[in-house]
Amino acid sequence: MTPASSAQAQVLTASDLYRLEALYREGEGPSLAFLSELLERPHGRAWFIFEKGAALAVAWFTLALDEAEVIDIRVADTHRRQGLGERLLRESLTALSARSVFLDVRRTNSPAVAMYEKMGFLQVGVRHNYYQLPSGREDALIMRLELGVE
Numbered sequence: 344m345t346p347a348s349s350a351q352a353q354v355l356t357a358s359d360l361y362r363l364e365a366l367y368r369e370g371e372g373p374s375l376a377f378l379s380e381l382l383e384r385p386h387g388r389a390w391f392i393f394e395k396g397a398a399l400a401v402a403w404f405t406l407a408l409d410e411a412e413v414i415d416i417r418v419a420d421t422h423r424r425q426g427l428g429e430r431l432l433r434e435s436l437t438a439l440s441a442r443s444v445f446l447d448v449r450r451t452n453s454p455a456v457a458m459y460e461k462m463g464f465l466q467v468g469v470r471h472n473y474y475q476l477p478s479g480r481e482d483a484l485i486m487r488l489e490l491g492v493e
């Protein structure tokens with residue numbers, strides 16, 4: 344098993360995007376091209392954890408006043424279940440100083456739903472048939488966490 348990384352989360356800039364290519368080569372969800380455009384917007388933010396030149400995890404957000412939305416979070420499949428996703432989310436939310444955060448997640452994405460629930464996110468709504476997948480449509484759960492930053 345790959346040892347867990349202790350590398351700190353860092354702000355992602357446009358010059359780091361090439362480090363994310365392997366992470367986005369496969370899998371569902373937004374493309375790297377779509378996410379990259381967030382960095383050009385004033386309210387787009389991203390943090391990542393990398394080691395030996397390669398990104399192990401990345402989290403993308405938009406920020407409106409003091410409310411953050413998680414647009415995507417991804418951990419390299421070789422490094423999952425080692426606490427990286429949770430740590431990256433916590434470190435980036437602290438850096439954002441957001442008072443609350445919300446997100447959409449596929450109802451059957453059990454690893455992600457379990458991670459959000461462990462962190463204290465609550466389900467606050469459902470968008471029925473929100474996601475179009477090769478296998479058909481799927482509901483999005485809307486989840487929210489109050490951070491209570493003063």
Ligand SMILES: CC(C)(COP(=O)(O)OP(=O)(O)OC[C@H]1O[C@@H](n2cnc3c(N)ncnc32)[C@H](O)[C@@H]1OP(=O)(O)O)[C@@H](O)C(=O)NCCC(=O)NCCS
Pocket residue numbers: 372415416417418419422423424425426427428429430447448449452453454455457458459461
């Ligand atoms: C969801 C994802 C980011 C989780 O990252 P991760 O680094 O593997 O998660 P962590 O190791 O930090 O896990 C934190 C907690 O989440 C839960 N969890 C994570 N993966 C789980 C799994 N496969 N099964 C059950 N619970 C899981 C556990 O409660 C875990 O805590 P524990 O290990 O103390 O029990 C990762 O699976 C991933 O990149 N998935 C593909 C992309 C994706 O679906 N992103 C979410 C978009 S909304």
